[in-house]
Amino acid sequence: MAAIEITRVIEEAKGAYYADVEGTDVKAELTWVERNGIRNANHTFTPPQARGKGIAFKLVEALIADAREQGFKVNPSCPYVAAQFDKQPDWADLRA
DSSP, rough: OOOOEEEEETTEEEEEEEEEOOOOOOOHHHHHHHEEEEEEEEEEEEOGGGGSSSSSHHHHHHHHHHHHHHTTTTEEOOOOHHHHHHOOOOGGBBBO
């Protein structure tokens, strides 16, 4: 599998992380909305043909890297993001 390139889009108090998926025009995505300095990670999606390849995890890692660099907290309301937080105890300081 080729390296996964993450694209960040921010539109005022909401944004997303996207990754191209080989073999489809549909992108994998993680979306968020911000309120009071907390980004609510509310949705992840990976096209069915690309599931199980670690793409969604790479999107979450990008969110975590940005949280560390930019100083915001994350509310993982998306079940997938919440599950990843539970598996990564070193992210606990970023959980809102």
